[in-house]
Amino acid sequence: MICTVVGARPNFMKMAPIVNEARRRGIAQLFVHTGQHYDQRMSDIFFEELGMPQPDLYLGVGSGTHAEQTARVMLLFEQVLLQQRPQLVVVAGDVNSTLACALTASKLSIPVAHVEAGLRSFDRSMPEEINRVLTDHISDLLFTTEPSGRLNLLKEGIADSAIYFVGNTMIDTLCQHLEAAKKREPWRTFGLQPREFGLVTLHRPSNVDNKATSRQIASALQQIGQELPLIFPIHPRTLKNGEGLWEAIPGLKIVEPMGYLDFLGLMSQAAVVITDSGGIQEETTALQVPCVTVRPNTERPITITEGTNQLVPPITDQIVSAVKNRSVKIGNRPKLWDGKAAQRIIDVIQSYLDTKH
Numbered sequence: 531m532i533c534t535v536v537g538a539r540p541n542f543m544k545m546a547p548i549v550n551e552a553r554r555r556g557i558a559q560l561f562v563h564t565g566q567h568y569d570q571r572m573s574d575i576f577f578e579e580l581g582m583p584q585p586d587l588y589l590g591v592g593s594g595t596h597a598e599q600t601a602r603v604m605l606l607f608e609q610v611l612l613q614q615r616p617q618l619v620v621v622a623g624d625v626n627s628t629l630a631c632a633l634t635a636s637k638l639s640i641p642v643a644h645v646e647a648g649l650r651s652f653d654r655s656m657p658e659e660i661n662r663v664l665t666d667h668i669s670d671l672l673f674t675t676e677p678s679g680r681l682n683l684l685k686e687g688i689a690d691s692a693i694y695f696v697g698n699t700m701i702d703t704l705c706q707h708l709e710a711a712k713k714r715e716p717w718r719t720f721g722l723q724p725r726e727f728g729l730v731t732l733h734r735p736s737n738v739d740n741k742a743t744s745r746q747i748a749s750a751l752q753q754i755g756q757e758l759p760l761i762f763p764i765h766p767r768t769l770k771n772g773e774g775l776w777e778a779i780p781g782l783k784i785v786e787p788m789g790y791l792d793f794l795g796l797m798s799q800a801a802v803v804i805t806d807s808g809g810i811q812e813e814t815t816a817l818q819v820p821c822v823t824v825r826p827n828t829e830r831p832i833t834i835t836e837g838t839n840q841l842v843p844p845i846t847d848q849i850v851s852a853v854k855n856r857s858v859k860i861g862n863r864p865k866l867w868d869g870k871a872a873q874r875i876i877d878v879i880q881s882y883l884d885t886k887h
């Protein structure tokens with residue numbers, strides 16, 4: 531039996547195709563949700579829309595400091611592993627639940643597979659970077675999405691034989707749902723036409739927890755919003771920490787976090803996406819939509835070298851000019867971002883389990 535784990539919003543689209551492919555092939559599976567994200571709009575809606583089964587176990591860890599959240603996942607997940615003894619634990623991405631579950635499994639000598647291994651921003655002030663590095667170093671199977679992943683892992687001394695370049699399961703999910711997402715025409719709810727709006731997401735602590743930085747970004751959005759209507763599905767932490775900052779901007783349509791299909795539909799027809807997310811840099815590259823990423827670095831360099839992404843620091847004038855002069859480069863869809871990554875991952879997992887027994 532394998533144990534697949536999700537915890538927070540970006541995990542759902544990365545894990546759904548793996549959970550479904552394992553089911554399709556009849557592999558025994560225990561599907562666990564840690565409950566790091568728990569709101570209907572941050573979690574439940576994705577299960578409905580992505581056609582994922584309900585989790586077999588829901589740990590309900592909720593929010594807290596990093597230590598509290600990580601520790602709670604570990605305490606509860608250890609009990610699950612002791613009772614169920616899976617042959618392999620599969621984690622994805624870089625959220626606190628990813629590291630907590632990988633660490634718990636490795637201490638019980640249960641092998642770990644990491645989906646989206648090897649990405650590096652080289653910025654250890656990001657909690658996600660710590661989660662990535664540590665998870666990779668205790669994983670037995672490392673599934674990479676782009677060539678930089680293997681290079682980073684080799685430099686850190688990880689064995690080449692543990693690394694598998696399989697492509698991007700988040701793009702599997704995108705390929706599967708894109709047509710249905712467009713058919714919903716979610717822009718109509720806002721009275722807008724395709725390509726006549728921008729889409730904004732911001733939630734990184736470095737951007738939204740600091741008043742001076744969030745004011746720089748808000749003032750850029752205010753200027754851009756005078757010419758291009760902007761839709762901003764707002765993350766709960768951004769809303770809370772903004773204390774009214776974002777709602778005061780005319781031209782910025784603030785809405786609750788969206789489901790996958792409406793968000794994908796909007797993203798596919800946006801004139802530009804302004805974000806600090808990791809995954810959205812990849813999705814816009816696959817969709818060939820210009821993306822302005824408000825961050826000093828990215829762990830996903832292929833979105834810049836081959837895709838439609840560009841980085842910009844959180845400084846008003848620089849954000850405004852990056853959006854005005856955005857690249858019209860169409861970009862290439864990176865190698866193996868073809869909708870079949872989960873099949874490759876399950877192929878590797880199946881032969882790994884076969885050789886172990």
Ligand code: UD1
Nearest residue numbers: 538539540566567568569572593594625626657658766767
């Ligand atoms: C987490 C991930 C981040 C990912 C992001 C996507 C870590 C370290 N960070 O950040 O990499 O990009 O998810 O959303 O794991 N909250 C709610 N409802 C929810 C979940 C959270 O209201 O369902 C609020 C709570 O006030 C909570 C805050 O959001 O304290 C932050 O949630 P948390 O899970 O700690 O981190 P994210 O910022 O969501």
